[in-house]
Structures are given as structure tokens and as C-alpha cells.
Amino acid sequence: MENRIAWVDALKGYAICMMMFSHIEFAPPAAKNFISPLFLSAFFLAAGYTFRGESALKPFFLKKCRTLLWPWLVFASFNILLTQILTFSEQEPLALQFRNLFLQIRGQNDGLWFFPCMFAVTLLFFLLQKMLPNRILFFSLQPFLLAAGMIYTMTDGPDLPWHIQMWGAGCFYMAIGYGYRLYEGRLTFLKTKKALALTFLFFVCASLLCFAIYPDTHINFYDYGRSPLFYLIIMLSGAVFCLQAVQLLMPFRPICYAGRNSLMYFAFHGKPKRLFTVLFTKAGLISSLDPVNLLLAMAEIVILLYLLILPCEIIRRFFPFLLGQKRRA
Secondary structure, eight states: OOOOOHHHHHHHHHHHHHHHHHTOTTSOHHHHHHHHHHHHHHHHHHHHHTOOOOSOHHHHHHHHIIIIIHHHHHHHHHHHHHHTTSOSSOOOOHHHHHHHHHHOOTTSSOTTTHHHHHHHHHHHHHHHHHHOOSHHHHHHHHHHHHHHHHHHHHTTOOOOGGGGGGHHHHHHHHHHHHHHHHTGGGOGGGSSHHHHHHHHHHHHHHHHHHHHHSTTOOBSSSOBTTOHHHHHHHHHHHHHHHHHHHHHSOOOHHHHHHHHTHHHHHHHSHHHHHHHHHHHHHTTOOOSSHHHHHHHHHHHHHHHHHHTHHHHHHHHHHOGGGGTOOOOO
16 A cells, blocks of 8 residues: 655645635635745645655656656546537637647646646656765756746746746755755754744745735746745745645645545546636626635635545546556455
């Protein structure tokens, strides 16, 4: 049986909930901006913490093909085909959608883009770790990789196939998670509720100051806003906060379940989420008041959290090959 770390599952579970929240059209933009620096980088933190580089390239590559590329291809293809049957808006031609799926250029029907991006980043991280066994050199390289992606993006370089412009940032946050595991014993001072409160306060104050100075900015792991300094302060404090919170706060079982099945939650939430938006709109529930929409969006996340258990369990029990897994005895 696979050994799992509860707080890592919780980290991915909260991240997937924040990701679903960010996709709700009527959710308040201010709330989306506040959580945006947290959830995508959290997946890379988790990947870095659980990274094991002892294997050779071939088994590592094949494992990632089986657990990331294959499920991505299956579920992304399913989503594209489903849009031809059940859709709430006009869709591009089927052949164009599949072409864009394989090109994976950001914003061009890049279905489930995060998983091919994660595949490429973890493979690059593996190769760098093998080529640079000296930890000082390995970790020293990571800020330069982040800076390369940052410079390319902030100088309006075109989006590249397979999200190459994001690989440096992905490796940077993987390195934080990996480094945290290596030196966890020396970082026990972070695992107190007082330290958690201070980190959260720092993150909130930095975010509010950034949005006050740059009201139209948006920050996440690959979107650097208008100030590299604010980006680093907000993203790093957000990363530390995430690592602290999931270890200090009691894990919530449905959250951990979503974390264990984050690929399927990512793949399946789109249509139900859109359906709820249509139903809420027709029922006149969506308001011009942000607090009302915030509560409505949070309620939708809770519904999705439980609703998506059904398709996840069906696939896990009867069609595990879709996830690159063997059927359980």
C-alpha cells in the first residue's frame, strides 16, 4: 500500500479548492487575487517535498509518463469531446482543439495545461539534480532559472510550446519543497502557531500594499505582476504560510481526499462549475455585492468537493488504468 503524508495531501487539497474557486466567474476578483499566489505554487512545493531522485532516468521518465502524461491525455481528450456534446458556449473546431492540446501554448485550448507543465518541470528538476549533485550548486541555480522565466515573460516574449517559459519558476518552487524536506529538522521554529500568524500577517500586508500600489496587478507562480520585488515577497511568504498551515491545522478528510485525487478534480470540475454558474444566474442568486458572491462561491466549492467524489471513486475502483494504475484486488 502506498505510504502517504497527510499534510502533503492536505496541501494539494486546499490548492485544488483554491484553483476551482479561481475558475468561478462570479467569485470576487479581490478574493481571487489574494489566493492566486498560493495554489499553483503549492503543487510544486508538494512535488518537491515528495521528490525522490534515486532512480535512473528511464524508470523516472516512464513513471511520470504513466502518472502525468497518460491521465492528462485521457481526461483532456474527454473534456474536448464532451464540449462537442454538452456545452454552454460556442466551441472551436474539434481538429483545432486537439492540435492546440498537443502544442500546449498557453491560452490556446491548452486543456489541463498544468499537468504537462508539471511533467516537464519534474523531468527538468530530475536532470538538474543528477547533473549537479553538489547541493550548493543545485540550489544556487534555482533563482537564475526563476529570473530567466521572469525576464522572458516581463519582456513580453511569446508563449512557448509546452509552457517552457514557466519551467524555471516551477523548478524554483519544487526546490523550496525539496529543500524543506532536506532541512526540515532545522526549521522546527516555523512549526508554531505564533510563527504561522506572523507569516500570514506578513503575506496579507505585503499583498495589500502591492495591490494598493499596483491595483491592476495579478500574481501567481508564473505571472510576476509589475514588481519582481513584490512578487518574491508575496510568493515566498505565501509558500512558507502554506507549508506551515497544513502542518499546524487539523487536516479535513474531504480536503485530503481531493488532494489525493487532484488530477481528477482538476479534470472534472469544469462542467459542474459552469452548470452551477448558469443555474445560479437563472435563479437570480448572483449579486452585485461581493460578500454575497463570495459566500455563494465558497458554497459551490463545498458542493464540488463532495460531488466529485463519485466520479473519482468510479475511476479508482473500476477504471484505474485511466490513471496509469493497476486495479485494486
